[in-house]
Amino acid sequence: MLPLWLAGKVFRAQARGPSKRIDLLSSTVSGTPPAHPEGEIKRRDFLFLAAGALTVVGAATAAWPFIDQMNPDKQTIALGVPIDVDVSGIEAGQQIIVAWRDRPVFILHRTPENLKTLKEPQVVNDLRDPDSKQMQQPPYAANWHRSINPDYLVVVGICTHLGCIPHLTKAGAAELGASWQGGYFCPCHGSKYDLSARVFEGVPAPLNLPVPPYHFVDPKTVRIGANPKGSNWSFNAIEQI
Numbered sequence: 184m185l186p187l188w189l190a191g192k193v194f195r196a197q198a199r200g201p202s203k204r205i206d207l208l209s210s211t212v213s214g215t216p217p218a219h220p221e222g223e224i225k226r227r228d229f230l231f232l233a234a235g236a237l238t239v240v241g242a243a244t245a246a247w248p249f250i251d252q253m254n255p256d257k258q259t260i261a262l263g264v265p266i267d268v269d270v271s272g273i274e275a276g277q278q279i280i281v282a283w284r285d286r287p288v289f290i291l292h293r294t295p296e297n298l299k300t301l302k303e304p305q306v307v308n309d310l311r312d313p314d315s316k317q318m319q320q321p322p323y324a325a326n327w328h329r330s331i332n333p334d335y336l337v338v339v340g341i342c343t344h345l346g347c348i349p350h351l352t353k354a355g356a357a358e359l360g361a362s363w364q365g366g367y368f369c370p371c372h373g374s375k376y377d378l379s380a381r382v383f384e385g386v387p388a389p390l391n392l393p394v395p396p397y398h399f400v401d402p403k404t405v406r407i408g409a410n411p412k413g414s415n416w417s418f419n420a421i422e423q424i
């Protein structure tokens with residue numbers, strides 16, 4: 184049973200060349216598990232969860248090994264084989280979660296309003312590492328939006344405190360107060376990250392969420408696990424997951 188059911192979309196990974204291709208299959212939005220018989224879930228080639236638009240998700244926080252449930256390519260994925268993800272179906276303001284190396288990876292399609300918050304002094308001044316100086320991302324994502332294409336944030340969704348999965352949480356969410364501009368909230372111990380997954384001061388998590396190696400194969404396809412041409416950055420170089 185999957186311990187974390189965010190609003191969801193189900194994807195399938197299909198072998199294609201040296202990487203795996205992820206295609207959108209359906210888009211149901213629910214705070215509870217989709218009405219699939221349990222066996223059906225297990226038969227799927229691969230399973231992905233997707234958080235809905237910047238909405239507060241009601242699911243309980245889960246230890247990240249929920250990916251263990253995502254058979255059958257666990258071993259292959261654990262080896263770090265790159266995966267291709269079609270991001271064309273992610274609407275602005277929405278996020279999907281895919282698995283890479285047995286880890287959840289958030290892909291958030293940011294809106295212009297989301298991007299604006301990343302430069303607002305009331306956000307930036309409260310961040311621990313606003314300029315991405317600590318090695319939590321490849322050099323090509325060490326910028327104010329922590330990405331290659333500002334429209335898409337790609338980060339490993341594991342809280343740098345003790346490893347829970349932070350929730351994408353909308354601006355003004357009741358539990359975070361009116362000044363909250365949107366970002367990630369880890370309810371395990373209250374760590375907060377902005378919409379670039381930069382951690383705020385005064386929370387238990389010490390570091391920004393890590394950015395994996397990735398690049399755009401074409402405007403609608405992200406390849407996670409492989410650097411852009413010319414970069415040999417290693418994910419092992421990051422300080423902490």
Ligand code: FES
Nearest residue numbers: 342344345369372
């Ligand atoms: S694991 Fe996220 S705040 Fe502790």
